[in-house]
Amino acid sequence: MRKYGKKYTAAATRREATVPHQAGQAISLVKDMAFAKFDETVEVAVRLGVDPRHADQVVRGTVVLPEGTGKTMRVLVIATGPKIQEAEEAGADFVGTEFLAKIKDGWLDFDVMIATPDQMGQIGALGRVLGPRGLMPNPKAGTVTFDVAKAVKESKGGKIEFRVDKGGNVHAPIGKVSFSADALERNFAAFMDQIVRSKPSAAKGVYVRNVAISSSMGPGVTIDTTPYR
Numbered sequence: 001m002r003k004y005g006k007k008y009t010a011a012a013t014r015r016e017a018t019v020p021h022q023a024g025q026a027i028s029l030v031k032d033m034a035f036a037k038f039d040e041t042v043e044v045a046v047r048l049g050v051d052p053r054h055a056d057q058v059v060r061g062t063v064v065l066p067e068g069t070g071k072t073m074r075v076l077v078i079a080t081g082p083k084i085q086e087a088e089e090a091g092a093d094f095v096g097t098e099f100l101a102k103i104k105d106g107w108l109d110f111d112v113m114i115a116t117p118d119q120m121g122q123i124g125a126l127g128r129v130l131g132p133r134g135l136m137p138n139p140k141a142g143t144v145t146f147d148v149a150k151a152v153k154e155s156k157g158g159k160i161e162f163r164v165d166k167g168g169n170v171h172a173p174i175g176k177v178s179f180s181a182d183a184l185e186r187n188f189a190a191f192m193d194q195i196v197r198s199k200p201s202a203a204k205g206v207y208v209r210n211v212a213i214s215s216s217m218g219p220g221v222t223i224d225t226t227p228y229r
Contacts, residue, residue, distance in 0.1 A: 004133075007035045012219040020224035026213050028185045033218045039070070040215035042177060046170045046195055047210040049203060056202040059170065062141050063194040067183040068158035070176035075155050078108040078119045078137075084149050087114070090152035097122070103129060110135070112155045114143045124216040134161075158187075170195065177215050184223040187190055188213070196228055 004012070011033035015021075027042070034040050050057040077087035082125070087095045094110060097119065103126055115123055115137040123137060130136040135136065135139040137143040141161045144191065145151050162172045174187040192211070197205050208228040214220040 005020055008217070008219060013034055014143050015219065015221050016217075017222070020222050021221055023188055024185050026221040026223050027181050027188065028214050029221050030218060031177055031181060031184075031214055033221075034215040035082070036215070040177045040217055041070070041173045042175050042213065042215055044174055044178070044188060044191060045210075045214075045220070046192075046208060048164060048168050048170060048195075049206045049209050050164060050200060051150045052164050052166055052168060052174075053131075056163060057200045059195070059198050059200060060140065060161075061194055061198045062159055062161045063191055064154050065158035065160060065174060065187040066190055067175060067179060067187050069160060069173055071111075073155050074110040075152050076113045077148055077152065078113065078115040078123060079148055080116075083116055083146070087152055089146045090149040091156050092148075092152045100126065100162070108133065112143065113137050114145070114148055114151045114155065116146050116148065117144055120144060122156075124155055136162065160191075162191075178191060179193045189198065192228060 014033055015029050030042060048059060050059055052058050076099055077092045078097055078100065079087055079095065084095050099107070100122055104177060113135050120137070142151055142154065150161045160172055162170050165172050165176040172191055174191055176183050186212060195208065206229065208225050211223040211225055211228070213223060
């Protein structure tokens with residue numbers, strides 16, 4: 001049996017584990033139960049009625065959280081010519097193909113890589129390094145594009161990527177405990193709206209089965225799934 005610390009156990013007594021809550025109430029409880037000395041991330045876990053073993057039931061996508069993630073994203077853009085200036089003006093932290101050599105030497109001090117399509121041939125050779133870390137640019141995530149300015153601004157402004165795991169679950173951060181309850185609720189609503197929009201046509205039965213929200217260290221709170229059915 002899993003053992004929890006005293007602070008976790010004390011926090012867990014403030015919520016009814018089996019009772020579904022409305023989103024606003026659940027978020028308030030999560031903020032109230034957070035006990036860590038650092039600014040915990042608020043995370044959402046969604047169990048979906050899909051079978052990810054079938055390609056036509058894989059749920060993945062991106063969403064720009066209206067209130068941001070609370071994390072400063074370091075953006076690398078791999079591009080040449082006029083796209084370099086475009087990326088720099090949009091706020092990219094690192095720009096240029098010379099960073100590919102640095103990555104080969106072990107440099108990974110960035111959170112998002114954006115690339116123009118013509119550079120993907122070179123980047124493909126770094127798949128073993130970038131892939132396991134979730135840093136490989138992907139057209140479906142909007143990180144392989146000629147519109148680098150838009151991609152940079154979205155990444156800096158709170159864009160997150162999500163993908164269903166082998167168990168049919170999606171996990172995503174929607175902000176920090178220090179955010180106001182209203183800000184977290186707006187981010188949560190944007191995320192859930194995109195989850196619903198991403199429902200595969202091949203999915204049968206109940207799509208959104210369970211939703212829970214928690215802080216990094218705190219206990220989870222179950223959310224009523226009725227609005228998402």
